[in-house]
Each structure stands twice: as structure tokens, then as C-alpha cells.
Amino acid sequence: MQLWYGLDPVMAIGAAMLLAITAYAVLGGADFGGGIWDLLATGPRASLQRQAIARAMGPVWEANHVWLIFVLVILFTAFPVAFGALSIALFGLFHAALAGIVLRGAAFVFRANTAADSAGWRTWASVFGAASIITPFLLGTALGAVSSGGIRLAGGATVGSLAAGVSVNPAQAWFSPVSLGIGALTLALMAYLAAVFLTVETEGAVQEDFRVRALGAGVAVALLAAALLPLTANLSPLLWQHLSRPQSAPPMLAGALLAAFSAWAVGTRRYKLARGAAVAEVVIVLWGWAFAQWPYLIYPDVTVYQSAAALPTIKFVLDALPFGFALLIPSLWFLFAVFKGHTRV
Amino acid sequence: MTNLILARTQMAYSLGFHMIFAALGVGMPLLMLLAEGLWLKTRQERYLKLAKTWAKATGVLFAIGAVSGTALSFEMGLLWPRFMAFAGATIGPAFALEGFAFFLEAIFLGLYLYGWERLSPLAHWLCGGVVAIAGAASSALVVASNGWMQNPIGADLLRTNPAAMDVVGVLFRNPAWPIMTVHSTISTYAATGFAVAGIYAWGALRGRTDALRLTALKLALAVGVLAALVMPVTGDASAKAVAVRQPSKLAAMESQFATERRAPLRIGGIPDVANRKVYLSVEIPGGLSWLSFGDRNAEVKGLEAIPRADWPNVPVTHIAFQVMVAAGTVMPVVAFWYFWLLVKRGRESALRPWPLRALLVTAPLGFVALEAGWVVTEVGRQPWMIYQVMRTADAVTPAAGLPWAFAAFLTLYALLGTVLVLLLNRLRHASEGGT
Numbered sequence: 001m002q003l004w005y006g007l008d009p010v011m012a013i014g015a016a017m018l019l020a021i022t023a024y025a026v027l028g029g030a031d032f033g034g035g036i037w038d039l040l041a042t043g044p045r046a047s048l049q050r051q052a053i054a055r056a057m058g059p060v061w062e063a064n065h066v067w068l069i070f071v072l073v074i075l076f077t078a079f080p081v082a083f084g085a086l087s088i089a090l091f092g093l094f095h096a097a098l099a100g101i102v103l104r105g106a107a108f109v110f111r112a113n114t115a116a117d118s119a120g121w122r123t124w125a126s127v128f129g130a131a132s133i134i135t136p137f138l139l140g141t142a143l144g145a146v147s148s149g150g151i152r153l154a155g156g157a158t159v160g161s162l163a164a165g166v167s168v169n170p171a172q173a174w175f176s177p178v179s180l181g182i183g184a185l186t187l188a189l190m191a192y193l194a195a196v197f198l199t200v201e202t203e204g205a206v207q208e209d210f211r212v213r214a215l216g217a218g219v220a221v222a223l224l225a226a227a228l229l230p231l232t233a234n235l236s237p238l239l240w241q242h243l244s245r246p247q248s249a250p251p252m253l254a255g256a257l258l259a260a261f262s263a264w265a266v267g268t269r270r271y272k273l274a275r276g277a278a279v280a281e282v283v284i285v286l287w288g289w290a291f292a293q294w295p296y297l298i299y300p301d302v303t304v305y306q307s308a309a310a311l312p313t314i315k316f317v318l319d320a321l322p323f324g325f326a327l328l329i330p331s332l333w334f335l336f337a338v339f340k341g342h343t344r345v
Numbered sequence: 346m347t348n349l350i351l352a353r354t355q356m357a358y359s360l361g362f363h364m365i366f367a368a369l370g371v372g373m374p375l376l377m378l379l380a381e382g383l384w385l386k387t388r389q390e391r392y393l394k395l396a397k398t399w400a401k402a403t404g405v406l407f408a409i410g411a412v413s414g415t416a417l418s419f420e421m422g423l424l425w426p427r428f429m430a431f432a433g434a435t436i437g438p439a440f441a442l443e444g445f446a447f448f449l450e451a452i453f454l455g456l457y458l459y460g461w462e463r464l465s466p467l468a469h470w471l472c473g474g475v476v477a478i479a480g481a482a483s484s485a486l487v488v489a490s491n492g493w494m495q496n497p498i499g500a501d502l503l504r505t506n507p508a509a510m511d512v513v514g515v516l517f518r519n520p521a522w523p524i525m526t527v528h529s530t531i532s533t534y535a536a537t538g539f540a541v542a543g544i545y546a547w548g549a550l551r552g553r554t555d556a557l558r559l560t561a562l563k564l565a566l567a568v569g570v571l572a573a574l575v576m577p578v579t580g581d582a583s584a585k586a587v588a589v590r591q592p593s594k595l596a597a598m599e600s601q602f603a604t605e606r607r608a609p610l611r612i613g614g615i616p617d618v619a620n621r622k623v624y625l626s627v628e629i630p631g632g633l634s635w636l637s638f639g640d641r642n643a644e645v646k647g648l649e650a651i652p653r654a655d656w657p658n659v660p661v662t663h664i665a666f667q668v669m670v671a672a673g674t675v676m677p678v679v680a681f682w683y684f685w686l687l688v689k690r691g692r693e694s695a696l697r698p699w700p701l702r703a704l705l706v707t708a709p710l711g712f713v714a715l716e717a718g719w720v721v722t723e724v725g726r727q728p729w730m731i732y733q734v735m736r737t738a739d740a741v742t743p744a745a746g747l748p749w750a751f752a753a754f755l756t757l758y759a760l761l762g763t764v765l766v767l768l769l770n771r772l773r774h775a776s777e778g779g780t
Binding site: 058059060062063065066068069070072073074076077078080081083084085086087088091092094095098099101102103104105106108109110113114159162163164166309310311312313316317320324327328331332334335338339 | 401404405407408409411412413414415416418419420421422423426427429430431432433434435437438440441442444445447448449451452453454455456458459460463464475507508509510511512513742743744746747749750753754757761764765768771772
């Protein structure tokens with residue numbers, strides 16, 4: 001195989017896609033979580049909580065959701081057959097998630113331009129909140145579905161087999177307890193991330209509100225993760241086979257410790273520390289899933305290698321990445337420095 | 346209905362919807378940048394006010410453009426999975442580069458919209474500059490993928506030996522790209538300029554004729570007319586390229602059924618495909634031959650030379666083309682007349698009802714022309730998804746749930762469009778209090 005600067009190019013582009021998924025999970029995820037807490041804003045400071053969320057999201061949410069476009073573009077450029085197969089197999093799920101993405105973004109800007117607490121404002125607030133729950137849940141179940149073995153390609157990973165060869169067993173793919181559990185875990189993790197991020201960006205009583213919410217979401221994450229393990233053992237042979245290997249023990253242990261550490265930091269009001277640990281926790285969970293999934297894109301019929309585009313395309317995208325990120329990273333740094341440096345209330 | 350018709354219609358309304366916001370996302374930043382630039386230069390408050398109102402509108406429009414664009418990048422696969430599986434590796438690089446440009450646009454728009462108090466005036470204006478440039482760049486880059494679908498060089502290699510593909514060459518050294526991308530990117534400024542000018546003309550008809558609004562009108566109309574003047578030039582280049590590369594599209598645009606020398610240019614008219622005739626059109630002898638090949642006696646290939654199964658929909662392509670040309674002609678004529686009134690006859694005469702009503706008529710024409718031009722490009726390419734390589738019917742999804750998705754998204758876009766119009770209407774009112 002031809003190498004790209006000494007690296008396996010297919011593995012390199014797969015890693016780039018994983019990094020984009022990670023950025024989306026952390027940054028887009030915190031946005032989704034913000035929407036969840038917006039919907040669940042309660043108590044005497046409900047409106048202050050909503051204001052803090054809107055202030056935190058306003059300048060960055062558009063940029064945070066471009067990561068999803070990156071994931072998608074890398075997927076259809078570098079793994080076109082897998083993209084085609086997923087588009088057929090997850091036709092309904094993706095459409096529902098898209099409706100969520102469209103409604104969520106629209107509701108956010110519509111609400112921002114409507115008089116606070118008017119009837120229109122309340123409608124868009126509900127749409128925004130509901131879409132913030134449904135969308136990440138569906139995207140989480142999609143991750144579960146590609147690992148489930150419920151999506152099959154009769155003719156193997158070829159363009160020709162897409163015409164009639166893609167079959168889906170919904171009960172095994174996205175209605176399975178494992179996929180639903182992964183969806184719920186995604187939701188809980190995003191709620192946790194958002195609440196922790198918000199503790200850093202608020203003060204006083206509102207900060208305490210988000211602290212309590214973070215602890216609640218942290219408990220939900222722990223419970224869901226604990227429930228998922230036995231479910232995976234029974235229902236998802238691929239994931240379990242990897243998770244039960246001895247070499248998987250250290251990262252799993254690290255994930256559990258990070259979760260506990262982050263929750264401890266929230267509990268003791270070390271918010272910046274908690275934020276770092278929460279991000280690390282999401283990274284470990286996602287990468288753990290990715291390593292268990294490797295080398296499959298859609299288990300068991302499509303591997304990254306079978307569906308990879310020809311080398312010139314993959315090399316072009318890999319070559320473009322450093323140039324693109326040389327522009328993006330300083331820009332993103334500037335964006336976050338301007339708005340996240342001192343957004344204390 | 347079959348999946349093919351449903352998928353084509355869903356693609357049509359999704360893309361048709363997205364294009365309006367994508368075009369405004371390219372055009373509006375230029376307007377707000379000009380207004381803020383005038384403020385920096387003159388320090389007259391009205392320019393700042395204008396920039397802020399336009400920025401607010403841009404924020405909402407951009408958000409709708411961004412989410413509907415995200416939806417499209419999924420829909421390309423959801424509706425045309427076999428096309429994406431076959432061609433994703435070829436058109437993908439255009440989207441990858443567009444992704445970077447779009448990302449920059451989103452980042453700097455965030456800085457622009459929320460950074461009025463946090464950035465120095467010059468830094469703020471420069472952020473707006475990045476938005477305008479990145480928006481135009483992302484429009485220009487993404488068209489490369491469509492250019493390849495029209496002129497799919499290297500497609501045979503994609504089947505036989507994809508490892509030998511020249512990834513950059515097929516997209517960016519493709520002669521279809523520069524012509525299409527310049528034509529479509531400039532059309533966004535024409536559409537935005539005339540639409541914004543029309544909104545202020547409407548306000549003026551209702552008595553809102555202060556200096557701020559008249560400035561806004563002039564600025565928008567000037568941007569619109571400058572762009573509209575370039576359109577016939579780039580359009581002519583496009584048509585000449587189509588004449589060579591896609592004779593079936595040119596023949597459909599002009600309802601040219603027979604292959605002939607000294608082919609006439611048909612203005613207007615209704616094509617009768619069964620009898621291969623055109624009714625009610627004005628014909629300029631030799632006009633099509635001259636416009637296509639620079640020679641009044643050149644031979645133009647007619648639809649008769651093309652297998653019937655490979656014809657595009659002739660009436661749709663023909664009428665869309667006529668609509669585009671008509672709209673593109675009316676726009677600069679009205680704008681020049683208006684500026685002539687303003688300069689020669691003065692402000693009072695330019696604010697009388699008839700000139701303002703004329704601007705009201707041209708307000709939607711830029712978007713009409715943009716959408717019609719897109720219909721010519723895409724319907725004229727049919728029955729091919731990738732011209733003479735992959736049929737649209739062979740690309741469509743076999744998914745059973747298509748009717749549901751179709752109905753849901755149609756409802757969703759209708760709802761969003763309605764709410765948006767109501768909201769922008771209120772945004773206009775909100776800016777009124779201060780002037």
C-alpha cells in the first residue's frame with residue numbers, strides 16, 4: 001500500500017473523521033445539552049438560566065455545528081460506498097435527525113428575534129428544546145446501529161450492491177436496547193458537558209443551579225453506562241468482543257475514573273478542572289467505541305478498507321487538512337477567546 | 346408516485362429553498378460590509394444603523410442557510426445513494442474545500458454578529474470582510490461539484506482505474522467550473538441587491554423616505570445593478586460552453602428540434618414537443634447560431650439528433666431559460682432608469698409611486714432568474730445525473746419511506762419560509778423606532 005507521510009492513508013483519514021466526530025460531540029454536544037437545560041429550566045432563576053445558555057451559545061453554535069458537515073464530507077468523500085449504504089439503511093433515522101437539526105437551528109434564531117415570553121417565543125423555545133433532545137438521541141442510536149450487525153449488504157461493499165443489497169433489521173439496528181441505550185447515554189453525556197461548561201460561564205446562584213444539574217446528569221451517565229455493559233454483552237457481539245479484551249480494561253477504567261474525577265471536581269466547585277475532565281471523558285467514550293468498531297464502518301459487511309475511495313482522493317483530503325486547519329484553528333481560537341474569555345455574568 | 350419523481354421533487358424544493366438563503370448569505374455580508382465601511386469613513390450614525398439592521402437579518406438568513414445546507418449534504422446521499430457511492434470520491438474534494446470556507450464564514454459571522462462591543466471598529470469590519478470573502482469562496486467551490494456533473498471528465502477512469510484519477514484536475518481544471526461558478530456567484534449579488542432595494546422601495550411607498558432608507562435603497566440597488574450588468578456576459582459564455590458540451594441542453598433551452606444552419610434565436614414561445622414545433626415565439630434568424638458559435642451560419646445540433654430517451658424536459662427547460670433572460674434584462678433597465686431619475690430629476694421624482702413600484706417589481710426578479718437559471722442547468726441535464734455517465738433513475742434511493750420524508754420536509758420548509766418572512770417583516774419594523 002502507498003503511504004501518506006509514512007502513515008496508512010485510510011487509517012489517517014479515518015482518524016481525521018474520528019477527530020471531527022469528537023469535536024462535534026464536545027462542541028455541538030454542549031450546544032445540544034444547552035438546549036436540554038433550556039427546556040428543563042426551572043425554579044426562580046429559570047429565565048436567568050435560559051439567558052446564560054443563550055449567551056453561551058449565541059456566538060459559537062453555528063461554528064460548532066459545522067463539525068457535523070465535516071464528518072459527513074469526509075464520510076462521503078473517503079468512504080463513498082459506506083455513505084451510500086448508510087443513506088439507504090438509516091433513511092428514516094437520518095431524515096428525522098435532519099428535521100431536528102433544521103428545526104433546532106431555525107427555532108434558536110427565531111426565538112432570539114421574538115419578544116421574550118410572548119406566545120411565539122414559548123413555541124420556539126419548546127421546539128428548540130425538543131429538537132435538542134431528539135437530534136442527539138437519534139445520532140447516538142445511529143452510532144449504535146452501525147455496530148449492531150443489523151445493517152447488512154448482501155453484495156458486499158460495492159456500488160452495485162446498493163441497488164437492492166442493503167437490508168436492515170430495525171429491531172436489531174436502532175430499536176435494539178443497546179442502540180437506544182447509546183442514544184440515551186449520548187443525551188446524558190451532552191447534558192453533563194453543557195451543565196459543566198455553563199458552571200464555568202456563570203456565577204452565583206445560577207452557577208449553583210448548573211452545578212446541581214451537572215451532578216444529576218453525571219449520575220445519569222454513570223447509571224446508563226453501568227446498564228449498557230451487560231446489554232452489550234448479550235446483544236452486541238462485536239462491541240462486547242472488543243470491550244471484554246484485557247487491553248480494553250485500562251481505557252475503560254480510565255473512563256470511569258475520569259467520570260468520577262469530573263463529578264468530584266463539580267461537587268467541590270473546581271469548575272475548570274471539571275470541564276477538562278468532562279471533555280476527556282467524552283473523548284475516551286467515543287474513542288473507545290471507535291477502537292471497538294475498527295476496522296468496520298458498518299459491522300459486519302463494510303470495513304474502512306473495503307469502502308475507501310481511491311488513494312488520490314484520500315490523499316487530496318489529507319493534504320488539504322493542514323492548510324484548512326492552519327486557517328481554522330487561529331480563527332476558532334479567536335472566536336472562543338473573544339466570547340469565552342470573560343463571559344461571566 | 347415513483348421514488349424517482351419524489352426524490353427529484355424533494356431535491357428540487359430542498360435545493361431551491363437552500364439557494365435563496367445561500368445566495369443571501371453571500372450577498373448580504375457585502376451589503377453590511379459596505380454600510381459599516383461607510384460608517385467607518387464618514388462616522389455618520391445612519392450607516393452604522395444600517396449595518397446593524399442588515400447584520401441582524403444576515404444572522405437569521407445565514408442560520409436558515411446553514412441548517413438547510415446541512416440537510417442537503419445528507420439528502421444527496423439519502424435521495425441519491427448510488428450517485429454518491431459512485432461519485433462521492435470525485436465531487437467530495439470540492440465539498441471538503443467548501444467546508445473550510447463555510448467554517449470560516451460561520452466563525453467570523455459569530456464574531457461579527459456578537460462582537461460589536463467586544464472588537465475595535467476596524468477589527469469588527471475586517472471580520473465582516475472575512476465573512477463576505479469566505480461566503481463567496483464557499484459558493485464558488487461548491488459549484489465545482491455541479492460543474493463535474495455537467496462535464497464529467499475522467500468519469501471512465503472512475504469505473505476502470507480510480508487510482509489514476511486527477512482529483513484536482515477533474516474539478517478545478519474542468520472548463521465547466523470557472524464559467525458556471527462566476528455566473529452563479531455573481532447572480533447572488535444581483536438577487537440580494539434588487540431584493541433589498543425592493544424592500545426599501547416598499548417602505549418608501551408607505552411613507553418611510555428618510556435619508557437612511559434612501560441610502561440603503563441606493564446602496565443595494567447599486568450593488569444589484571453592477572452584478573446584473575455582468576450576468577449577460579457570463580451567461581453568454583455559459584451558453585457557448587453548453588452549445589459545445591451539452592447540445593441536448595442547448596436544444597431544449599431554445600426548443601431547437603431540427604439540426605440546422607442559421608438556427609434562429611427564439612424569444613418566448615411555447616414548445617409543442619409532440620409536433621416538434623414552437624408556438625408564439627419571436628424568431629431572430631441566425632441568432633442562435635451566432636450566439637452559440639459566433640457565426641450566423643453555424644450548424645446547431647437539434648433535439649432530433651439526440652435519442653428521444655435522452656431528451657430533457659423541453660418545455661420546462663425552454664420556459665425557465667426565457668424567464669431567466671427576461672428577468673435578467675428587466676432588472677438593469679429598471680435600475681438604470683431609476684438612477685437616471687435620481688440623478689437628473691432629483692430625489693422627489695425618484696420617490697414618486699411609479700418608480701418605486703417598478704423597484705417592487707424587480708425585487709424578486711433576481712431570485713426568479715437565479716432559480717430559473719438553476720432549473721435550466723439541472724433539468725436541462727436530465728435524464729442524466731452525471732451527464733452521459735449515470736442516469737438519474739439509476740441513482741435514486743430504493744428506500745421505502747420516501748413519500749413520508751417528502752411530505753415531512755415539504756411541510757417543514759413551507760413552515761420555515763412562512764415564519765421567516767413574518768419575522769423579517771418584524772425586524773424591519775423594529776429598526777424603525779430609532780430613525
